Amino acid sequence: MPDYAIGVDLGGTNLKAATVSADGNMLDRLNAQTDITQGPERIINDIVASIEALRDRAGSGQRLTGVGIGVPGFIRLAEGYVVGSHNLPPLNEYPVRDAIEQRLGTPVILENDANAAALGEKWIGAGRDVDDLVLLTLGTGIGGGIISHGRVLHGAVGMAGELGHLTVVPNGNPCGCGNVGCLEKHASATAVESMANLLALGDNLTSKDVYDLAVAGDERARRIFASMGEALGIAIAMLINVFNYPLYLMSGGALAAWEFFYPALEAEVRKRSFTYRNTETRIDKAILGNEAGLFGAAYLPFQAQRSTHE
């Protein structure tokens, strides 16, 4: 009987779920909404309903290995809950994992969404040929996932890989985390928009608008992406100096602007990392797009099962 897993990618407004085979084929999927205004039980209901729908559709001819769920926020692995998630405030310190496990009668593994995406890229994406990689997810914020010996690096309680909060400008822009100069305040889509505002490039420009201006040849728009690239380069150079891993990936809508931010990024890395200049180190685009987190979440129960059989 073939094994399958269900991966869930839970966002602030969308809930994606997929049925994935043990060899990484997506067999089924569905998209739903998350209503975060009605308290945690409602979100748990939405998640459970999606998983049950996929399980029913998979039928009894396959065996469900387990469920993996990627969520934005810091994960406390032992307790199975989320802390400090700006996107899903009702779930803060709510026993998400246990509540869903009880409802489903199936093992559930909770993971930070960026960690899940990094694991997905390692499993069947841009990192499938390496055991160690770092992923930066570039969105309205910046997340990080670190894969070490093929597994998510968790640290003591599951909070490792908070790479959007690396300090890249010691006296830089203030961040909601309490720090100033965090990477995500200098290189996210929000940071691009903020720089466009500072340069009075236009009213309420989106990062896509700034990108279009850069494509049209606007030097200030290009300077914004160069600034974003410098911030990313400082962070990636440090990650290379820390890890000496072979692969550093980026994902997210910002990849469209690669040609505008990558040259500045690479120049910073080249300057700031002896290791980069002297070893084979690849900095590249992730390839699974929005589905990396779904695949990574689905891979979690397969990986957990495999390690108990080792």
Added chain:
Amino acid sequence: MPDYAIGVDLGGTNLKAATVSADGNMLDRLNAQTDITQGPERIINDIVASIEALRDRAGSGQRLTGVGIGVPGFIRLAEGYVVGSHNLPPLNEYPVRDAIEQRLGTPVILENDANAAALGEKWIGAGRDVDDLVLLTLGTGIGGGIISHGRVLHGAVGMAGELGHLTVVPNGNPCGCGNVGCLEKHASATAVESMANLLALGDNLTSKDVYDLAVAGDERARRIFASMGEALGIAIAMLINVFNYPLYLMSGGALAAWEFFYPALEAEVRKRSFTYRNTETRIDKAILGNEAGLFGAAYLPFQAQRSTHE
């Protein structure tokens, strides 16, 4: 027959070697000089002579498990040689490991000196109760060692943990590595001396002189250590955000000035790391002093033997 290992700590002028039992007791030791002006063979001879002397003194009633050697510089593990060592230029790209193995007929493991010190602290030092830690060695430069699941984190070729070259001031002091604003240019003993010079505190003051002034109440000297602490705090906050490990250690002569740099360090970490503020994270002094590297080097062959038996 009891097992023992020999650990070697090779510096630019000194060569220390010790006989260590499998339970971490130092049974014998010797100190010698390294003459780096006569080419690599002379250094290899000095190392081999020290190891042979200790082996002879251990006698035939014990079994030599192997030899571990900590050296300053980037290690290429697979090739068994050192690159980019400012202290031991004759050994650059010389097959150190193989040359010594051939002479001794005993397995030899080469390791970066700061990695060896981190491993020593993990084995029998300040980190013996944890599996994961980071060590910063504060000296004329700053080295780093990362222990992950009880082992040195090496990365792809053995260059992980170059923490002295983390960028803490993006447009800061130039570094020999090609970067500007490296941690070791803002927080090493050399950086303390450089700041004393910039403040015209006195002629050719050593970091010890600056420390004595701080003890005597000199506000500028205290400001120098606060600046050093801020640079260390920026770096340690980032390491906490990356790893979420339970323990961050510092070693070296600078620990004497702990009272002058630690408050600024802790304030930066508190500001820059949500994880630090929300998890049990210890920042502390290493306890093995100059012997951490010797112990860690000696532990390498024991650890290698144990993993082949696992």
